[in-house]
Amino acid sequence: MKLVQFYQLQDQDRKLQVGVLKEDSEIVALNAAGTMRDVIRSANVHALEEGASYRLEDVKLLSPLTDPEKIICIGLNYYDHVMESNMQVPKVPVLFPKYNNCLVGQDDEVVIPAEVTQCDYEVELAVVIGKTAKRVSLESAMDYVFGYTVLNDVSARDIQLNEPQWTRGKAIDGFAPTGPWIVTADEIANPGDLGISLALNGETMQNSNTKELIFDVPYLVSFLSNTMTLQPGDIISTGTPPGVGMGRKPQLWLKPGDVVEATVEGIGTLRNTFVAEPIE
Known part of the structure; x- marks a missing residue:
């Protein structure tokens, strides 16, 4: 599984989302609040519900971790x-x-x-x-x-x-x-x-x-x-x-x-x- 942090390019608020990269061309958002660190803490990322999907060219990829402790x-x-x-x-x-x-x-x-x-x-x-x-x-x-x-x-x-x-x-x-x-x-x-x-x-x-x-x-x-x-x-x-x-x-x-x-x-x-x- 390839996990990303991103925001939609059309989103003026640039809301951070966590998602899964599929087929190297589609981002599927995970219905989870918070950042990648919060998702990792949830212990079972594979069990998280999938949400909306976006074309890779329609999102801005962020660093996959933006708030690590160390x-x-x-x-x-x-x-x-x-x-x-x-x-x-x-x-x-x-x-x-x-x-x-x-x-x-x-x-x-x-x-x-x-x-x-x-x-x-x-x-x-x-x-x-x-x-x-x-x-x-x-x-x-x-x-x-x-x-x-x-x-x-x-x-x-x-x-x-x-x-x-x-x-x-x-x-x-x-x-x-x-x-x-x-x-x-x-x-x-x-x-x-x-x-x-x-x-x-x-x-x-x-x-x-x-x-x-x-x-x-x-x-x-x-x-x-x-x-x-x-x-x-x-x-x-x-x-x-x-x-x-x-x-x-x-x-x-x-x-x-x-x-x-x-x-x-x-x-x-x-x-x-x-x-x-x-x-x-």
């Missing part, structure tokens, strides 16, 4: 990306946060702040938690996964790498494009063996597989739940493979007008255009 990102989690970053392989997961201000959806513009000169892309497999998880075992960790989506961990390298902590360079408004939908866990047989890639203006920049993850999905869920309670709708973004702009020679930075397409096998392609911050 967005936990994992840094340096592909061996080759560690090498291109000139860093050591971590012994435990490297963590940093993003926040709801970072979330944008399919075809949304990402604004590059005026002070940022080194804006970078990072395609990632993102895990959506389905039920409260506290001190879960490695063996049971996958029972707490609701589904998966694509997240582009956009980064301002000139801020990130010149300050003691990464947060300010990572948690910029719009710097976590997410979507285009959530694919429920029952449709992904093995999150540890998915093709993952990113194209910049049609040219492939990143191309790998999640089997190259240093810390896999079950480990991350179990590890994080040991010290923080994971809640339904929380996002764990699992890290990016090699090929980021920072690691290229010469280095390559995103500029206004660039179109980035981030793809994870079995989920889909998240597309965003980057624009300059308006000067007042």
Whole structure:
């Protein structure tokens, strides 16, 4: 099942709705109040009553989650990306946060702040938690996964790498494009063996597989739940493979007008255009 958040283009109030994508061309609304996080909390999304249907071209897709309690990102989690970053392989997961201000959806513009000169892309497999998880075992960790989506961990390298902590360079408004939908866990047989890639203006920049993850999905869920309670709708973004702009020679930075397409096998392609911050 592919689940979306959307509003009708003809709806002047832009009322948020939750729906199911069918045949990649039709959105069927779910008769449920609230956001995707509320739907996930309901525990049995398959039992929700279906409502009106809309053509995909008649709706605006939003980030499939707009109000998670937590967005936990994992840094340096592909061996080759560690090498291109000139860093050591971590012994435990490297963590940093993003926040709801970072979330944008399919075809949304990402604004590059005026002070940022080194804006970078990072395609990632993102895990959506389905039920409260506290001190879960490695063996049971996958029972707490609701589904998966694509997240582009956009980064301002000139801020990130010149300050003691990464947060300010990572948690910029719009710097976590997410979507285009959530694919429920029952449709992904093995999150540890998915093709993952990113194209910049049609040219492939990143191309790998999640089997190259240093810390896999079950480990991350179990590890994080040991010290923080994971809640339904929380996002764990699992890290990016090699090929980021920072690691290229010469280095390559995103500029206004660039179109980035981030793809994870079995989920889909998240597309965003980057624009300059308006000067007042």
